[in-house]
Amino acid sequence: MRIIIQRSLAAKVSVDSQVLGQIDHGYVLLVGIAPHDTEETVQYMARKISKMRIFSDEEGKMNQSLDQVGGQILSISQFTLYARTKKGNRPSFVDAAQPDLGEKLYLRLNQILREDYGLEVSEGRFGADMKVELVNDGPVTIILDSEE
Secondary structure, X not given: OEEEEEEEEEEEEEEOOEEEEEEOOEEEEEEEOOXXXXXXXXXXXXXXXXXXXXXXXXXXXXXXXXXXXXXXXXXXXXXXXXXXXXXXXXXXXXXXXXXHHHHHHHHHHHHHHHHOOOOOEEEOOOOOOOEEEEEEEEEEEEEEEOOO
């Protein structure tokens, strides 16, 4: 599983000009699922996200977590995080999970973040052509990869 965390001041996701999810400040998650990902992978990544300390404290150090600053999450499915680009100019997505597994684990991640960690999570629509607007804060962008 690969997840890009972008610290944001505001973000929203739309499909066909209809806003599906919106946050004031927090994280925008771009979530990619691999064929070998499991419930254990999702649990691990949810724990990492919930404990990540990338908000500044009083001294300006990245030392506070999302719950400490009252932030929210906008979660977006992003199979293109598994693009294979070594050969040619057209990416291959053979390393991404099939849609049924991808959607199941993406929704499970969001559920765990809500239920187990008490975080407010808005989400896009799996498999849809989404428009994401974001005001990146910092910018701070962190890459989580369950393989590392």
